[in-house]
Amino acid sequence: MSAAPTTRPTVTEREARQVAEAAREQQWRKPSFAKELFLGRFRLDLIHPHPLPPDEDAQRGEEFLTKLRDFCETKIDSARIERDARIPDEVIDGLKELGAFGMKIDTKYGGLGLTQVYYNKALALVGSANPAIGALLSAHQSIGVPQPLKIFGTQEQKDAFLPRCARTDISAFLLTEPDVGSDPARLATTAVPDGDDYILDGVKLWTTNGVIADLLVVMARVPKSEGHKGGITAFVVEATAEGITVENRNAFMGLRGLENGVTRFHQVRVPAANRIGPEGAGLKIALTTLNTGRLSLPAMCVGAGKWCLKIAREWSGAREQWGKPVALHEAVGSKIAFIAATTFALEAVLDLSSQMADEDRNDIRIEAALAKLYGSEMACLMADELVQIRGGRGFETAESLRARGERAVPAEQILRDLRINRIFEGSTEIMHLLIAREAVDAHLSVAGDLIDPDKSLQDKAKAGAQAGVFYAKWLPKLVAGPGQIPSSYGEFKHGIDLSPHLRYVERTSRKLARSTFYAMSRWQGRMETKQGFLGRIVDIGAELFAMSAACVRAELLRSRGEHGREAYQLADAFCRQSRICVDELFGRLWTNTDDLDRKVVKGVLAGSYEWLEQGVVDPSGDGPWIADATPGPSRKENVHRPIR
Numbered sequence: 029m030s031a032a033p034t035t036r037p038t039v040t041e042r043e044a045r046q047v048a049e050a051a052r053e054q055q056w057r058k059p060s061f062a063k064e065l066f067l068g069r070f071r072l073d074l075i076h077p078h079p080l081p082p083d084e085d086a087q088r089g090e091e092f093l094t095k096l097r098d099f100c101e102t103k104i105d106s107a108r109i110e111r112d113a114r115i116p117d118e119v120i121d122g123l124k125e126l127g128a129f130g131m132k133i134d135t136k137y138g139g140l141g142l143t144q145v146y147y148n149k150a151l152a153l154v155g156s157a158n159p160a161i162g163a164l165l166s167a168h169q170s171i172g173v174p175q176p177l178k179i180f181g182t183q184e185q186k187d188a189f190l191p192r193c194a195r196t197d198i199s200a201f202l203l204t205e206p207d208v209g210s211d212p213a214r215l216a217t218t219a220v221p222d223g224d225d226y227i228l229d230g231v232k233l234w235t236t237n238g239v240i241a242d243l244l245v246v247m248a249r250v251p252k253s254e255g256h257k258g259g260i261t262a263f264v265v266e267a268t269a270e271g272i273t274v275e276n277r278n279a280f281m282g283l284r285g286l287e288n289g290v291t292r293f294h295q296v297r298v299p300a301a302n303r304i305g306p307e308g309a310g311l312k313i314a315l316t317t318l319n320t321g322r323l324s325l326p327a328m329c330v331g332a333g334k335w336c337l338k339i340a341r342e343w344s345g346a347r348e349q350w351g352k353p354v355a356l357h358e359a360v361g362s363k364i365a366f367i368a369a370t371t372f373a374l375e376a377v378l379d380l381s382s383q384m385a386d387e388d389r390n391d392i393r394i395e396a397a398l399a400k401l402y403g404s405e406m407a408c409l410m411a412d413e414l415v416q417i418r419g420g421r422g423f424e425t426a427e428s429l430r431a432r433g434e435r436a437v438p439a440e441q442i443l444r445d446l447r448i449n450r451i452f453e454g455s456t457e458i459m460h461l462l463i464a465r466e467a468v469d470a471h472l473s474v475a476g477d478l479i480d481p482d483k484s485l486q487d488k489a490k491a492g493a494q495a496g497v498f499y500a501k502w503l504p505k506l507v508a509g510p511g512q513i514p515s516s517y518g519e520f521k522h523g524i525d526l527s528p529h530l531r532y533v534e535r536t537s538r539k540l541a542r543s544t545f546y547a548m549s550r551w552q553g554r555m556e557t558k559q560g561f562l563g564r565i566v567d568i569g570a571e572l573f574a575m576s577a578a579c580v581r582a583e584l585l586r587s588r589g590e591h592g593r594e595a596y597q598l599a600d601a602f603c604r605q606s607r608i609c610v611d612e613l614f615g616r617l618w619t620n621t622d623d624l625d626r627k628v629v630k631g632v633l634a635g636s637y638e639w640l641e642q643g644v645v646d647p648s649g650d651g652p653w654i655a656d657a658t659p660g661p662s663r664k665e666n667v668h669r670p671i672r
Contacts, residue, residue, distance in 0.1 A: 038214075039213045039214055046213075047212065047213035047260075047311070048212070048213070052312075052315065052465070053312070053315070053316065053393065056391055056469070057391065058388075058389060058391040059071070059389075059390055059391065060074075060390055060392070060393070060394055060395070061074040061075050061384075061390065061395065061573075062392075062394035062395045062398060062467075062569065062573055063391070063394055063467070063470075065537045065540075065569060065573060065576075066394075066537075066541065066544070066565075066569050067470055067502075068502075068505070068537050068538040068539075068540065068541030069505075069537070069541075070509070070510070070511070070530075070534040070537045070576075072517070072530065072580075074390060075380055075384075075576060075577070075580050076580045076583070077583075077584070077587075078380065078383070078580050078581060078583070078584035079380075079383040079384060079386075079387055080584075081146075081383065081386060085143045085145075085146070085386075086146075088140075088141070088142065088146075089142055089143060089145070089149065089150075090146075092127070092131075092140060092142065092150065093146065093149060093150060095126060096126065096150055096154060097153060099122060099123070099126055100154055100156075101157075103118075103122050104119060104154075104157045104158055104161065106157060106158040107426060107427065107430075107436065107438075109158050109160060109161075109284065110158075110285075110426075110427075110441060111427065112285075113279065113284040114285055115158075115161060115164065115285040115287075117671050119161070120198075120671050121671065123161070123165070124196065127139070127140045127195070128150070128165055129165065129168055129169065129193065129194065129195065129197075129198065130169075130193065130194030130195060131150055131165070132144075132169045132170075132174060132175070132178075133169065133174050133178075133190055133194040134178075134190070137186065137187075137190035137194055138190075138191045138194040138195050139174075139190070139194040143386045144320060144323060144382040144383075144385045144386050145379060145382040145383055145386060147169075148323055148324065148326075148327035148330075148378055148379075149327070151165065151166055151324050151328055151331070152327045152328060152331030152334070153331065155327070155331045155332070156332070156334065156335050158285065159283055159328060159332075159445040159446070160283045160285030160445075162327075162328045162331070163236060163283055163286055163328075164198075164285075164286070166324035166327075167199075167200060167236040167237045168193070168199050168200075168237060169193070169199075170317075170320075170321035170322075170323075170324040171201040171245075171317055171318065171321045171453070172193070172198075172200055172201050172237065172241075172243075172245060173189055173193050173197075173199035173243045173244075173245055173264055174190060174193045174194075175317045175320075176245055176262060176304055176313050176314075176316075176317045177189060177190060177264070177304065178190075179313075179317065180262075180304050180309075180316075184301070185264065185301075185302070185304070189243060192242070192243065193243065197242035198237055198240055198241050198242050198243075198671065199241055199242070199243040199244065199245065200235050200236060200237035200238045200241040200243075200244050200245070200267075201235075201236070201245045202232040202235050202238065202244055202245065202246045202247065202291060203215075203232070203247045203314060204232065204233050204234050204235075205217060205230065205231060205232055205233055206233045206654050206655045206656075206657040207654050207657060210455070210458045212247070212260060212311055215249050215260055216230055216231075216249070216657065216659075217229065217230025217231070217232065217246070217247070217249065218230060218248055218249050218250070218659070219248035219249065219250050219261060220250070220251060221250065221253065221255075221256050221300075224299065224300050225297045225298060225300060226248075226250070226263065226297075226300060226303070227295055227296065227297060227298075228246065228263070228265070228271075228293040228295075228296040228297075228298055229293055229294060229295060229296075229659040230248065230292075230657070230659055231290065231291070231292050231293070231657040232246070232291045232293075233290055233655075233657075234278065234288055234290075235274075235288060235289050235290070235291045236286065236287070237287055237288075238274060238287070238288065238289040238290075238291050239277045239287040239288065239667060239668060239669055240668075240669050240670060241267045241287075241670075242268075242670055243264060243265070243267060244264070244266075244267050245262060245264060245265075246262070246263045246264075246265050246293070246298075247260055247261070247310045247311075247314065248261060248263065248310075250307045256307060257308050258307055258308060259307055259308025259309075259310070260308065261303060261305075261307045261308060261310045262303070262304040262305060262309070262310040262313045262314070263302050263303050265296065265298050265302065267668065267670065268668075268670070269296050269298070270296070270297070271293060271294045271296035272291065272292070272293055272668070273291070273292045273294070273664065273666045274289045274290070274291050274666055274667050274668040275289070275290045275291070275292055275662055275666075275667070276289055276664070276667065277289050277667050278290065280448065281444050281447065282441070282445035282446070282447055282448055283445050283448060287669075289667065290655075292662045293659075294659065294660060294661045318396075318453060318454070319393045319396055320385045320392070320396055321453070322396045322397060322399070322400040322453055322454070323378065323381060323382055323385065323396050323399060323400070325403060325404060325449050325452060325453060326377065326378050326381075326399040326400055326403030326404070327378055328449070329403035329404060329406070329407035329446070329449060330371065330374045330375045332407050332410070332411060332442055332445075332446055333367065333370060333374055333375075333406070333407060333410050334371055335442065336367050336371070336411055336413075336414040336442070337364075337367050337368055339414060339418075339437055340355075340363070340364050340367055340413075340414055340417050341355075343417065343418060343437070344364060354417070363413040363417055364417070365601060365605075366409075366410070366413060366605065367410045368598060368601070369601040369602035369605055370406050370409075370410060370605075371410070372578060372581075372595070372599065372602060373574045373575075373577065373599075373602045374403050374406060374407070374574075375581070376577035376578045376580070376581035376582075377398070377399050377402065377403070377573065378399055378403065379581065380395075380580065380581065381395045381396055381399045393466060394463055394466050394467065395573065397454075397459055397462055397466075398566075398569065398570045398573050400454065401456060401459040401460070401463065401566070401570060402570040402574060403449070404449035404450045404452075405450060405456060407446050407449060408443070408447060408449070408450060411446050414439050414442070414443075415439050415440060415443055418437065418439050421437070421439070422439040422440060424440070425440060425441070426438040426440075426441065457559070457563070460559065460562060460563040460566045460567075461559065461562065463566045463569070464562040464563075464566050467544070467565065467566065467569065468544065468548065468555075470498075471544075471545070471548055474491070474494045474495050474497075475491055475495040475498075475548075477490070477491035478491045478492060478495065478552070480553075481553065499545075503545070505538075506541055506542050506545075507538075509534050509535065510531065510534050511530075511531040511532065511533070511536075512531075512535065513531075514531075516530070516531050516534070517530040517531060519583070520579055520582075520583055522583075522586055522592070522596060523593060524596040524597060526579045526582060526583070526596060526599055526600060526603070529575055529579055529600070529603035529604075529607070530576070532607060533572050533575050533576055536572060540565065540568050540569065540572070544565055547561060547565075547617075558622070560620060560625075561617060564613045564616055564617050565617070567609075567613055568610055568613045568614065571606045571609055571610045571613070572610070574602070574606060575602070575603045578599040578602050578603060579599050579603065581595065581599070582595040582598070582599035
């Protein structure tokens, strides 16, 4: 057997981008509402009328939600989880018996076979009881073993592992390493071929569920050799295999019940039959899994928004200042209006994206990413506003409130628990870049060779001709559209008129496309370095998507006789709030401090402002910024704790 390499791969910035680009889904085989939106084409027909689940799926989903609600209300003690920093084993066992670990697994493998819509409703419900439990279930089946096997697994792998995941086993997803986050090109964990097996060596960080997992999805680098293509590859690994050590159970500012650890692999033998897909397909598998897996995070953000609204309503009606409830003071009322309107819009985005995922008629890679990005950002804002509405009681822990005789409202806890969602499964900054890359894909497809320094003059000439044809047809369509016709979208006028908002979305999507084209023309190959600009472009697209979803949801509820008037009012309020944000973002596209900020950052790194740091002490402990992850046997106690 050949020895595993012990040095981390050294890659250039360009090589890292090439690895990420190779993992992308290169083709658009199905329509995408969000992709069209970024291209200046408002395809309302792709989302309206709002798609709905079949009656059978809805009935099965509602029946499970009833059982899950009873379990949440009677078996989950969130205060105990927060106090003990652990989900009790009996709660996890109860969730297994309920089938909650098999919500997304087909019934033929012992799962519940819920749709994405009802899976997300279940996560919102259980996440409101305790967010750590939502994270447990989400990590298990949104990114853990079930999802990649569902898409890429062999029939033998499905038969072997899915029944276990549906009822008894907990799974985890292992990609991140101590020195590898969103740059997988530097992945150091190796899987060296050895006969019919692979030998795993390396260290994985932030392995959610890893402390209690029975099965692991592990991403490792297979060295290129005769008969082996090599590359980053995915494996299903038994968590009890010899050579695996969970070296630490990590603790965080929120999600105190999270079973997240550091896992070391030393000469771990994994059968080749446990490889998911071909060698080198690991990143593509991971990204494809996340296309719908990301929807679990906005699901729990929606649940958080609903809870924030409930507490804000009850508290601000009971609390009086200066002779009237604080809700009736404009400074507080505006915060409540923001929470209510934003919760409505987030649920609209989530349900629409989820139903499109279930129908599989559309490519939702951008929609799911926007839902994750927008949901995680807005949920943190809503939780922060709730803490502000509660005042000193918002900053006080639920345990302290209970001890002095008041209602134990965990407002500060929800703020801490939600904060990770802006980092989980792609940080906000990475999501901006990922979505921006997909948003400009049409441009790069026809004109990418023009700005590629490695392309020959002949290639550039060919690309120039292709670009000329594309833009000659595309640019004129950005001049005018239905958004300039007063009668457009008249079916959204029922007492309250939402049609002006949809006309605004149509006009603004064309303006967004023109702005993107202008920026590409101006910066060309340097466009990828303009991360501030790209982030604002994506944020505008997120607002337009949310406005569209809110209007479509309001019309759905009206047509079904389900709080239609109130839904229209919330959609109207949200769109008016969102339009203000969009207009501000457009202003900041070209009027900003991005260039000056870069100069200041260089000065900070060069030590030019070290004098500004004087006058404080640093309470940080000693130790390296990044822990040593050199492959080898573990020197720590194994804290792996399977629940049986």
